[in-house]
Amino acid sequence: MNDIKNQVQIVLVETSHPGNIGSVARAMKTMGLQNLVLVKPRNFPSKEAFVLSGNAQDLIEQAVVVNTLGEAIKNCTNIYATSARTRSISWPIITAEMAGIEINKFVREGTKVSIIFGREDRGLTNEELQKANKHILIPSSEDYPVLNIAMSVQVIAYEIFKNADIEVDINWQDYPELNSEELSMLIDHFIDTSYKLNLFDEDNAKKILVRIKRMFTRLKPDKMEGNFLRGFLTRINKKIK
Amino acid sequence: MNDIKNQVQIVLVETSHPGNIGSVARAMKTMGLQNLVLVKPRNFPSKEAFVLSGNAQDLIEQAVVVNTLGEAIKNCTNIYATSARTRSISWPIITAEMAGIEINKFVREGTKVSIIFGREDRGLTNEELQKANKHILIPSSEDYPVLNIAMSVQVIAYEIFKNADIEVDINWQDYPELNSEELSMLIDHFIDTSYKLNLFDEDNAKKILVRIKRMFTRLKPDKMEGNFLRGFLTRINKKIK
Numbered sequence: 001m002n003d004i005k006n007q008v009q010i011v012l013v014e015t016s017h018p019g020n021i022g023s024v025a026r027a028m029k030t031m032g033l034q035n036l037v038l039v040k041p042r043n044f045p046s047k048e049a050f051v052l053s054g055n056a057q058d059l060i061e062q063a064v065v066v067n068t069l070g071e072a073i074k075n076c077t078n079i080y081a082t083s084a085r086t087r088s089i090s091w092p093i094i095t096a097e098m099a100g101i102e103i104n105k106f107v108r109e110g111t112k113v114s115i116i117f118g119r120e121d122r123g124l125t126n127e128e129l130q131k132a133n134k135h136i137l138i139p140s141s142e143d144y145p146v147l148n149i150a151m152s153v154q155v156i157a158y159e160i161f162k163n164a165d166i167e168v169d170i171n172w173q174d175y176p177e178l179n180s181e182e183l184s185m186l187i188d189h190f191i192d193t194s195y196k197l198n199l200f201d202e203d204n205a206k207k208i209l210v211r212i213k214r215m216f217t218r219l220k221p222d223k224m225e226g227n228f229l230r231g232f233l234t235r236i237n238k239k240i241k
Numbered sequence: 242m243n244d245i246k247n248q249v250q251i252v253l254v255e256t257s258h259p260g261n262i263g264s265v266a267r268a269m270k271t272m273g274l275q276n277l278v279l280v281k282p283r284n285f286p287s288k289e290a291f292v293l294s295g296n297a298q299d300l301i302e303q304a305v306v307v308n309t310l311g312e313a314i315k316n317c318t319n320i321y322a323t324s325a326r327t328r329s330i331s332w333p334i335i336t337a338e339m340a341g342i343e344i345n346k347f348v349r350e351g352t353k354v355s356i357i358f359g360r361e362d363r364g365l366t367n368e369e370l371q372k373a374n375k376h377i378l379i380p381s382s383e384d385y386p387v388l389n390i391a392m393s394v395q396v397i398a399y400e401i402f403k404n405a406d407i408e409v410d411i412n413w414q415d416y417p418e419l420n421s422e423e424l425s426m427l428i429d430h431f432i433d434t435s436y437k438l439n440l441f442d443e444d445n446a447k448k449i450l451v452r453i454k455r456m457f458t459r460l461k462p463d464k465m466e467g468n469f470l471r472g473f474l475t476r477i478n479k480k481i482k
Contacts, residue, residue, distance in 0.1 A: 027392055032382040055385050097403065139403050141273040144296050147395070151268055154392045155399050162338065162380050 004160055007107045009035035010153060011072045011116045013124060018043045020120065022052025022060065023150030029056035031157035032164075036063040037072045037114075069116065069128055074181035077111040078103070079217070081132035082152055083123050092134045092218050099136045100159025101166055111177065115156060117149050130213045131180070133220060175222035186226055187216045189233045196240050245401055248348045250276035251394060252313045252357045254365060259284045261361065263293030263301065264391035270297035272398035273405075277304040278313045278355075310357065310369055315422040318352040319344070320458070322373035323393055324364050333375045333459050340377045341400025342407055352418065356397060358390050371454045372421065374461060416463035427467055428457045430474045437481050 010028055015021055021044060025036055036059050038044055044065065053060050066072050073079055080099060094102065103113050116132060118124035129135065138147060138155050147155070178186065191212060194200065200208060221229060251269055256262055262285060266277055277300050279285060285306065294301050307313050314320055321340060335343065344354050357373060359365035370376065379388060379396050388396070419427065432453060435441065441449060462470060 023389070023392075026389060029385045030381045030388050030392070032384070054387065054389070138399070140271045140399075141402065143273070144270045146295065147271050148264070148267060148295070151271070151392065151395045154388070154395055158379070158381075158396050161382065 004104070004107050004164060005032055005034045007111070008033055008103060008113045008115070008160065009037050009072075009076070010157075011037045011039060011069070011114050012041070012149070013039045013069055013116060013128060014042065014119045015044075015149070016042045016120050018046035018049040019052045020149050021046075021063075022049040022054075022056075023148075024117075024153045025049070025053040025056040025059040025063070027150050027154035028157055029053075029059055031154070031161040033157050033160070034059060034062075036060075038063055038065045039069050039072050040067060041065065069131060070181070070184065073114045073116070073131065075112055075179055076114040077177045077179050077220075078106045078113045079116065079132045079180055080114065080134055080136050081116040081118075081124055081129050082136050082138070082156070083118065083129055091129065091132070091214055093137050094134045096136055096138045096156050096159045097163070099134070099156065100161075100163040103160050104163055104166065112179075114180075117152060120149055126210070130210060130217070131184075133217045175224045177220045177222050178226045182226060183216060183221070186221070186229060186233075187213055189230065190216070193233050193236055193240075196237070245345070245348050245405065246273055246275045248352070249274055249344060249354045249356070249401065250278050250313075250317070251398075252278045252280060252310070252355050253282070253390070254280045254310055254357060254369060255283065255360045256285075256390070257283045257361050259287035259290040260293045261390050262287075262304075263290040263295075263297075264389075265358075265394045266290070266294040266297040266300040266304070268391050268395035269398055270294075270300055272395070272402040274398050274401070275300060275303075277301075279304055279306045280310050280313050281308060282306065310372060311422070311425065314355045314357070314372065316353055316420055317355040318418045318420050318461075319347045319354045320357065320373045320421055321355065321375055321377050322357040322359075322365055322370050323377050323379070323397070324359065324370055332370065332373070332455055334378050335375045337377055337379045337397050337400045338404070340375070340397065341402075341404040344401050345404055345407065353420075355421075358393060361390055367451070371451060371458070372425075374458045416465045418461045418463050419467045423467060424457060424462070427462070427470060427474075428454055430471065431457070434474050434477055434481075437478070 010024065010033060012021065012024060015038065021041060028036065049060050050057055106113050116124065136156060138152060140147060191209060251265065251274060253262065253265060262282060269277065290301050291298055347354050357365065377397060379393060381388060432450060
């Protein structure tokens with residue numbers, strides 16, 4: 001069974017307008033999605049969110065409110081972020097259509113998916129964007145590429161729903177992948193170790209940190225690899241002390 | 242050049258909420274569309290439409306307001322309508338994705354396209370739906386298939402924009418097709434003639450009328466065929482008198 005309803009969650013970061021939360025809920029429900037997570041919404045619960053959700057008030061009632069993005073995604077293995085901004089470092093990027101196909105593949109494999117949407121005015125910070133394995137691009141006009149947040153959710157949810165029957169299975173993995181929290185810990189472990197090994201200059205530290213995060217989120221290590229890398233880092237740290 | 246900006250128009254029939262008109266304009270502009278036609282909007286111009294259009298205020302300023310759907314589409318050759326309702330008689334139907342590809346084909350051929358969206362609460366009447374050559378279906382959840390009007394515009398405009406580069410050209414026609422007004426006149430001519438020939442029972446008249454409209458809109462006769470059919474009907478009428 002293709003269970004996008006239970007395995008895909010939409011994460012909204014610091015949404016300002018409660019009406020947008022309502023519109024997002026409606027957009028989700030029209031495409032069979034159910035799980036809405038709100039990271040520090042400015043005004044929630046609110047009547048406006050209820051009104052604009054139409055018949056998706058159940059999604060608003062069941063929405064989970066958390067304080068940090070890390071908390072929102074910690075049990076997910078596949079993290080997508082949406083962004084219209086250009087960034088100092090490029091990140092693996094995928095179109096909405098390809099994301100729709102890929103997300104269905106993850107759902108069939110039984111792993112959890114988060115799709116993160118940023119603030120109405122400022123989108124996501126670089127740090128937030130770097131928590132994602134991939135960024136989703138919605139093709140749009142150069143003149144005015146700025147979709148409203150609920151519109152972005154609608155288009156991506158539509159691509160997921162539309163492609164629910166398309167099987168593109170390329171299963172080669174022996175072990176499940178690390179979830180977001182496990183991966184964050186591994187990255188921190190690696191960065192911490194690199195610091196101790198004096199691998200960062202004042203000048204390049206920030207850029208290299210970003211590249212490290214990108215490398216690991218792109219790699220998506222499985223549990224076996226994760227164990228090996230953790231052991232590897234632990235060994236090094238014992239040597240340093 | 243693929244000129245969707247000039248050759249595709251979005252037609253909103255009796256929209257109640259001006260905010261929706263604004264959101265539609267924004268959705269259109271993000272996907273490179275420009276021509277908005279409003280059939281008897283309840284409240285327009287309005288400040289709310291401007292506010293919700295974001296940076297698409299130019300589309301609101303240039304929006305054309307008309308009194309009838311016929312007037313809105315009269316110069317178009319390819320008419321699509323959107324509807325979530327089930328109807329007494331089925332009509333040629335196409336998914337949003339296939340419509341996106343097909344509309345780009347029409348644009349490349351230089352013919353004009355209208356996409357009609359109905360009232361927020363009641364959609365389009367059967368008569369309005371029957372002016373379309375095809376109906377567009379946006380795949381959606383059985384539990385709650387009701388997309389907001391601006392969301393429907395966003396998804397369909399996205400499919401048009403996304404598929405602008407996909408060429409599926411199957412050109413076999415020698416002559417351009419009749420536009421909507423010419424086709425309506427031909428259909429009326431045919432129906433009028435059929436009446437005179439006593440082809441309608443009290444019982445079946447309404448259903449047959451619908452089937453005739455469907456047949457002609459599906460056929461999309463070209464100018465040559467149109468001329469022939471008009472001549473044919475004129476001949477018959479002379480015989481009847």
